[in-house]
Amino acid sequence: MKIRNALFTSALAAMAALALASAGARAADLPKTQLNIVGGIGITTQYKLLEQPFWAEKITKASGGAVTATIKPWNEMGLKGPELFRLLQRGAFDGTTGFLGHMAGDIPQNEGSDLPGLNPTYETFRKVTEAFRPVLEQHYEKQLGLKILGMWSYPVQVLFCREELKGLTDLKGKKVRTSGASQAEFISYFGGSGLPIAFGEVQEGLNKGVIDCAITGTLSGYKAKWTESTKFVYSLPVTWGSMAFVMNLKKWQSLNPDVQSFLVKEVKALEADVWEQNRTEHQVGLDCSTSGPCPEGAPAKLRLGLVSRGDEQLRQKALEEAVLPNWAKRCGAACVESWNNSVGKLVNLKATIR
Helix, strand or coil: CHHHHHHHHHHHHHHHHHHHHHHHHHHHHCCCEEEEEEECCCCCHHHHHHHHHHHHHHHHHHCCCCEEEEEEEHHHCCCCCCCHHHHHHCCCCCEEEEEHHHHCCCCHHHHCCCCCCCCCCHHHHHHHHHHHHHHHHHHHHHHHCEEEEEEEECCCEEEEECCCCCCHHHHCCCEEECCCHHHHHHHHHCCCEEECCCHHHHHHHHHHCCCCEEEEEHHHHHHCCHHHCCCEEEEEEEECCEEEEEEEHHHHHHCCHHHHHHHHHHHHHHHHHHHHHHHHHHHHHHHHHCCCCCCCCCCCCCEEECCCHHHHHHHHHHHHHHHHHHHHHHHCHHHHHHHHHHHHHHHCCCCCCC
């Protein structure tokens, strides 16, 4: 029996070694490929722990040195965010990670999976993202000359405010930094004003009182030091910060098919890592912004607003009465039909153009 077990173990070891050798040989067969990547916001843990190491180190190692990339976050390049995909279309770089809400003015389809109030939970958001992804992929390739390789998000997007909110109705008269048309319409529904202020300018705007509140990811707000100019964070999910890693289609089509297959596989693994990180970072961000514990530094001691049943109902009402119909009008009939046949069926809603 011992001899059989030893032989079986040896056979498994040999098979594993053969598989590794085969993978190494395949990687060695890839043609030399260099990519120029513009990453997401550099201060985020998503960029530091996952995105930057993926492009700067992981793909090089996984390809046996055949595929290499340079990467720099867009906020360190003098960019504001909304121009990323336009620059990508012109071939200014090969690929970029973009916050879809930033580009919603040019591409209203971008908001289809992440409308304010659409996804009350993380699990719903993931399902909705997958349901709408084929619609986005087709639009990007046929209409924009871009190739979506990965979809994920920042941590849940919430309100950081200079003063406490007792609920959504307290947004009346408030000036709020928003990152897309639908977020602005959500704020407007409650009598506030949504302002499209660049991420890097929000801290100063809060500090000087130019804006009363701002929406961003729970941990992003802490890392960007918005907590130094605010006193309150509301845990109600407004949106979930939908993002995509996108490549210039001509560049993608110029790549060797084996390199394409390699990148599809590797970006899929990155996608899974980001989703898993976001599952936990929502709570980490709230903890760091309030009383802790905080693995990222000293807790900011903001007051935490807990979500009431009444505000959950108001959020849904805002979605159905304002956000969804206004988005449908911007996106057009074909877009609405695709949404109703995918996301709409999943969440039991129907978008109509009024």
